[in-house]
Amino acid sequence: xxxxxxxxxxxxxxxxxxxxxxxxxxxxxxxxxxxxxxxxxxxxxxxxxxxxxxxxxxxxxxxxxxxxxxxxxxxxxxxxxxxxxxxxxxxxxxxxxxxxxxxxxxxxxxxxxxxxxxxxxxxxxxxxxxxxxxxxxxxxxxxxxxxxxxxxxxxxxxxxxxxxxxxxxxxxxxxxxxxxxxxxxxxxxxxxxxxxxxxxxxxxxxxxxxxxxxxxxxxxxxxxxxxxxxxxxxxxxxxxxxxxxxxxxxxxxxxxxxxxxxxxxxxxxxxxxxxxxxxxxxxxxxxxxxxxxxxxxxxxxxxxxxx
Amino acid sequence: xxxxxxxxxxxxxxxxxxxxxxxxxxxxxxxxxxxxxxxxxxxxxxxxxxxxxxxxxxxxxxxxxxxxxxxxxxxxxxxxxxxxxxxxxxxxxxxxxxxxxxxxxxxxxxxxxxxxxxxxxxxxxxxxxxxxxxxxxxxxxxxxxxxxxxxxxxxxxxxxxxxxxxxxxxxxxxxxxxxxxxxxxxxxxxxxxxxxxxxxxxxxxxxxxxxxxxxxxxxxxxxxxxxxxxxxxxxxxxxxxxxxxxxxxxxxxxxxxxxxxxxxxxxxxxxxxxxxxxxxxxxxxxxxxxxxxxxxxxxxxxxxxxxxxxxxxxxxxxxxxxxxxxxxxxxxxxxxxxxxxxxxxxxxxxxxxxxxxxxxx
Numbered sequence: 072x073x074x075x076x077x078x079x080x081x082x083x084x085x086x087x088x089x090x091x092x093x094x095x096x097x098x099x100x101x102x103x104x105x106x107x108x109x110x111x112x113x114x115x116x117x118x119x120x121x122x123x124x125x126x127x128x129x130x131x132x133x134x135x136x137x138x139x140x141x142x143x144x145x146x147x148x149x150x151x152x153x154x155x156x157x158x159x160x161x162x163x164x165x166x167x168x169x170x171x172x173x174x175x176x177x178x179x180x181x182x183x184x185x186x187x188x189x190x191x192x193x194x195x196x197x198x199x200x201x202x203x204x205x206x207x208x209x210x211x212x213x214x215x216x217x218x219x220x221x222x223x224x225x226x227x228x229x230x231x232x233x234x235x236x237x238x239x240x241x242x243x244x245x246x247x248x249x250x251x252x253x254x255x256x257x258x259x260x261x262x263x264x265x266x267x268x269x270x271x272x273x274x275x276x277x278x279x280x281x282x283x284x285x286x287x288x289x290x291x292x293x294x295x296x297x298x299x300x301x302x303x304x305x306x307x308x309x310x311x312x313x314x315x316x317x318x319x320x321x322x323x324x325x326x327x328x329x330x331x332x333x334x335x336x337x338x339x340x341x342x343x344x345x346x347x348x349x350x351x352x353x354x355x356x357x358x359x360x361x362x363x364x365x366x367x368x369x370x371x372x373x374x375x376x377x378x
Numbered sequence: 379x380x381x382x383x384x385x386x387x388x389x390x391x392x393x394x395x396x397x398x399x400x401x402x403x404x405x406x407x408x409x410x411x412x413x414x415x416x417x418x419x420x421x422x423x424x425x426x427x428x429x430x431x432x433x434x435x436x437x438x439x440x441x442x443x444x445x446x447x448x449x450x451x452x453x454x455x456x457x458x459x460x461x462x463x464x465x466x467x468x469x470x471x472x473x474x475x476x477x478x479x480x481x482x483x484x485x486x487x488x489x490x491x492x493x494x495x496x497x498x499x500x501x502x503x504x505x506x507x508x509x510x511x512x513x514x515x516x517x518x519x520x521x522x523x524x525x526x527x528x529x530x531x532x533x534x535x536x537x538x539x540x541x542x543x544x545x546x547x548x549x550x551x552x553x554x555x556x557x558x559x560x561x562x563x564x565x566x567x568x569x570x571x572x573x574x575x576x577x578x579x580x581x582x583x584x585x586x587x588x589x590x591x592x593x594x595x596x597x598x599x600x601x602x603x604x605x606x607x608x609x610x611x612x613x614x615x616x617x618x619x620x621x622x623x624x625x626x627x628x629x630x631x632x633x634x635x636x637x638x639x640x641x642x643x644x645x646x647x648x649x650x651x652x653x654x655x656x657x658x659x660x661x662x663x664x665x666x667x668x669x670x671x672x673x674x675x676x677x678x679x680x681x682x683x684x685x686x687x688x689x690x691x692x693x694x695x696x697x698x699x700x701x702x703x704x705x706x707x708x709x710x711x712x713x714x715x716x717x718x719x720x721x722x723x724x725x726x727x728x729x730x731x732x733x734x735x736x737x738x739x
Binding site: 074077078081085175178179182183184185188275279280281282284285286287288289291320321324325326327328329335336337338339342 | 418419421422423427451536567569570571572573575576577578579580581582583585586587589590592601602603606607610625626738739
């Protein structure tokens, strides 16, 4: 039983970058924009975060570097899709390819250079007992991700600005006709999504494995995009979804490493489980009538007020 | 010209197409064009880095007589076929495919380009213009296992592998056999993570193993992630794979297995230039200097170092072979009779685990 806390700690760290990136994408999609470049923005955030930590040794500054870099590349996406009305799907995919290549180029000088992991937020005395380690044993981005779940929920549901953002995502022409800047709102959403993806990417070298490795996010940006649909655009479900994925990813390794009853599950099945879970949840969601209507009505459509 | 995805992306041409420069005949006086494809990135500090060091060695040794090109991050599958074909069309007359999973593609493309010589690392399918080359990494594993057997306190060792292919199975078995010569109660827990390059997953696998009592971890993936976790958690140790990784784990890296492909690449390129190349099947190790043992870490005592050196030198002079019977498998059945040494063919198709290795799921 004493293994439960270490599993919890590993799982929380594994789920955090996915949750952060997915929260950003949720806000972007709520504003009616589909940005498939999350993986690319995460990679740019990862190398920026690595470089920040490498040069300053200050992990908070490193996270900020990740956020700024993620937001900066999201601006490319914003300009192409919002100002030039380019196809969002194609532009998002291109952003991922760009981010992968750019981060590899920028990261080349940093191979074979280790950095320091980000330490826990609370003083270690608080986390001496294993049980408390499960509560106080994490570094700042973990608590930040929890805070953001509730902050985004509150913003979208309870604030006027959140209402405007949703209006822009549901019916851009109506929002435009009553005087809201559709492009302005969407630019802000895209920038926020980029910053969150950048922080998520920076978590890889800062929390998980203190090195720079090309493509080190290894597809988790795509899981984040899928999670937004999985959670039917609701922040609290996103939290549950990210932890479900984290649990499956972590249990796979603990089961393989430790033996016991779970180790009879073949490794191929473990590898497929997150995706099977996605399919099951999508089916469950689609059975419920109200769920499909929760997708922002203007998601992925270019805003063309002159038409 | 150094052609890789990155430079193409930099030029803004997305991943759509490598330029097709058309086939050029190989004439006297022109440099021999040699292509390399890597499954991962040359900056992985491990396996692919080592192959690229081999390429650089070849270029340095032969200078203007060769022109080397590499493509990194080539997926094992149909995409690999496309990259090989393009390299052949660009006039490369010798192409090294450096990962096990490229095998099918190499055989297919080699049939279409009979005048191009291919060499496939760690594979098993030969053809008239497809040679095989491999390194006896297991010899290095035997040295690591000796150290692990001496130093492990719990006797629980682990091996983080990518896929259960003979190459990896052989490494696990060599580690277990040599560790159990020192500590007969030692066990090895193999964990397959189904990828060569997902550092976060490698690190989490290491965490899962350490949380469950493992105190020496070997890894067969391409980077130092597991070794870094070993350093962070302060367990007994781990081993560098492909290259010296002591920068990532100065206290915890016990030693490293270094791949040194340069001399092989040089010999093959010279043979093509001289017109003496034939599809070979080489499998070289410590003796030929294709596999090297890196510096020993600070935790390796003089006594343990002497034991490790004895195993290393024994493999160089041929007096010691780790796969010498009696060897039982992990169900208790005898697989190799006393005094019998397993043949290379048996090793290259190894799909069973020796006694002391826990059966992976």
